[in-house]
Amino acid sequence: MSGVSNWLLIDIGNTSIKYAVVDTHTDPEFLEVHQAQNLNELGDVLASVQHVALASVREPENLSAFIDDLHSQGIPVHIAQTQKIQRIGRVHLQNSYKTPENMGVDRWLAMIAGVYFAERITEHNVLVTDAGTAITCDVVVGHMHKGGFIAPGLQMLKQALYQNTQKVFGTEDTPTTISLGKDTPECVNAGCLAQVEGTVRQAQEQMQNYAENYLLLISGGDRKYLANIQQNPKMYIENAVLSGLCITFVQD
Ligand SMILES: Nc1ncnc2c1ncn2[C@@H]1O[C@H](COP(=O)(O)OP(=O)(O)OP(=O)(O)O)[C@@H](O)[C@H]1O
Ligand SMILES: CC(C)(CO)[C@@H](O)C(=O)NCCC(=O)O
Numbered sequence: 001m002s003g004v005s006n007w008l009l010i011d012i013g014n015t016s017i018k019y020a021v022v023d024t025h026t027d028p029e030f031l032e033v034h035q036a037q038n039l040n041e042l043g044d045v046l047a048s049v050q051h052v053a054l055a056s057v058r059e060p061e062n063l064s065a066f067i068d069d070l071h072s073q074g075i076p077v078h079i080a081q082t083q084k085i086q087r088i089g090r091v092h093l094q095n096s097y098k099t100p101e102n103m104g105v106d107r108w109l110a111m112i113a114g115v116y117f118a119e120r121i122t123e124h125n126v127l128v129t130d131a132g133t134a135i136t137c138d139v140v141v142g143h144m145h146k147g148g149f150i151a152p153g154l155q156m157l158k159q160a161l162y163q164n165t166q167k168v169f170g171t172e173d174t175p176t177t178i179s180l181g182k183d184t185p186e187c188v189n190a191g192c193l194a195q196v197e198g199t200v201r202q203a204q205e206q207m208q209n210y211a212e213n214y215l216l217l218i219s220g221g222d223r224k225y226l227a228n229i230q231q232n233p234k235m236y237i238e239n240a241v242l243s244g245l246c247i248t249f250v251q252d
């Protein structure tokens, strides 16, 4: 038997499932992220792994059946949970929630990744933003979570507009820079982008109450719409939740 152990990491988000196969040598910054519509699609991948670690912010219909299936195949399953405090290498990340289990595990894992990437460049403060179905921002200062924001993501903002008005319509495309619109879709696209960018800018202001210097980690399916946010150092990661799973379960 070879000593290499392969792990399947799964992020069950609000809209879609993301996964990556890693081993103990994989750098959590450079994961090859895949998308699946449901857990049944992972059958083939399972044949090549010895462990599964997963994080879920929802209960897909077949999650317990999937876990039972893994058990019957003798594959250990590790289910991530938000912690009050978690060790990351030589530091500890501390949660600000009075009831940590109420915090989405995706936010916690993204923060784990944020602290890990920050420490690699000897930075102790990090603002983590995950732009997906929802957009979340979390401020971490000296490894202490100071708090965060949860707001609707870009698609949700647009859908909310369409659903609650009769004459507002839009297009799929979103601009990458904000400018004043001169027809309805332009106004919608720019307005929703302004809300998303504004959320991150407000989080930066909150961070600045604590620290001038910090890493800005931007993650999630809509990360490309946050290209105008200025910060040095700034880092883009496709999926910080999977990075957090890798750091939590596969490393050490
Ligand atoms: N094929 C697609 N389906 C859905 N969203 C997509 C797609 N391609 C790009 N996106 C963008 O990605 C965003 C969703 O981000 P992401 O994939 O990170 O979230 P998610 O799967 O819903 O999980 P999470 O719970 O982490 O938000 C949407 O707002 C949308 O703009
Ligand atoms: C905010 C979302 C939806 C982001 O995916 C998720 O982290 C979640 O369901 N959180 C639970 C509420 C909280 O984090 O306080």
Ligand SMILES: [K+]
Residues within 6 Å of the ligand: 013, 106, 130, 132, 220, 241
């Ligand atoms: K996410």
